[in-house]
Amino acid sequence: xxxxxxxxxxxxxxxxxxxxxxxxxxxxxxxxxxxxxxxxxxxxxxxxxxxxxxxxxxxxxxxxxxxxxxxxxxxxxxxxxxxxxxxxxxxxxxxxxxxxxxxxxxxxxxxxxxx
Amino acid sequence: xxxxxxxxxxxxxxxxxxxxxxxxxxxxxxxxxxxxxxxxxxxxxxxxxxxxxxxxxxxxxxxxxxxxxxxxxxxxxxxxxxxxxxxxxxxxxxxxxxxxxxxxxxxxxxxx
Numbered sequence: 666x667x668x669x670x671x672x673x674x675x676x677x678x679x680x681x682x683x684x685x686x687x688x689x690x691x692x693x694x695x696x697x698x699x700x701x702x703x704x705x706x707x708x709x710x711x712x713x714x715x716x717x718x719x720x721x722x723x724x725x726x727x728x729x730x731x732x733x734x735x736x737x738x739x740x741x742x743x744x745x746x747x748x749x750x751x752x753x754x755x756x757x758x759x760x761x762x763x764x765x766x767x768x769x770x771x772x773x774x775x776x777x778x779x780x
Numbered sequence: 781x782x783x784x785x786x787x788x789x790x791x792x793x794x795x796x797x798x799x800x801x802x803x804x805x806x807x808x809x810x811x812x813x814x815x816x817x818x819x820x821x822x823x824x825x826x827x828x829x830x831x832x833x834x835x836x837x838x839x840x841x842x843x844x845x846x847x848x849x850x851x852x853x854x855x856x857x858x859x860x861x862x863x864x865x866x867x868x869x870x871x872x873x874x875x876x877x878x879x880x881x882x883x884x885x886x887x888x889x890x891x892x
Contacts, residue, residue, distance in 0.1 A: 706885045708868065708880075755823065757823075766815055767872070774821075
C-alpha cells in the first residue's frame, strides 16, 4: 500500500499549458509538501500545507498553486508552463511532533517535461 | 541564510572499502536527516538525528551528528554495489518540516 502517491508519473506538455499533479497520502499526516528537483538533483521546497495554513517559498512563481481538498490530498496546479519548469516534482508528508521525528515520506515523483 | 554543503559530491569506491560522506551546515540546528535516492526513484529516509552526539546505524551505514561543529557524517563500511545511490542530508532549522534545507547530494557509485 503506497504511503504517498502522485499522479501522473510522467507529464509532457507544451509551453503555455496549464497542468495539475495530484498527491495523496494515507499516513494520516497533518502536513504535506511539494518539492522541486532540478536536473542537478538539487531539491527545493516549494510549499508546505498544514491544517489549512499554507507556507510558500517566496522564490516560487505565482503560476504555481497548491490546492488541498482535504487533509490527505495536496495537488499542485501550474499555469502557463515554461521551459524552466521542467523538473521532477515530489510530494511529501510528515507528522509534526515537537521535539520528535518529523521525517518526511516522499512520493515517487512526477517528471514534468515542458516542450 | 542557511547553507548546507556535502562533501564529496561524487564518490566512486570499490566494494569492500570504507568511506565517509560529510554534511556541513551554516546555522544552528539540532535535527538532521539523511535520505537515499536511487536513480529515477523517490527519496527514502535513512536516519533522523535529533541531538548532539546522536549516532544511528543501519546495516553498513552509520550516521552521526555534531551540532557544535555543525557537521554530520554518513560512514559506509565495506561498501557493496547495492549502496550505489545519491545520498542527501537535510538540515532542520525550524519546528516543522517547512524549514528543512537539503544538501546538494552525494552521488555514490560502488564498483566491483
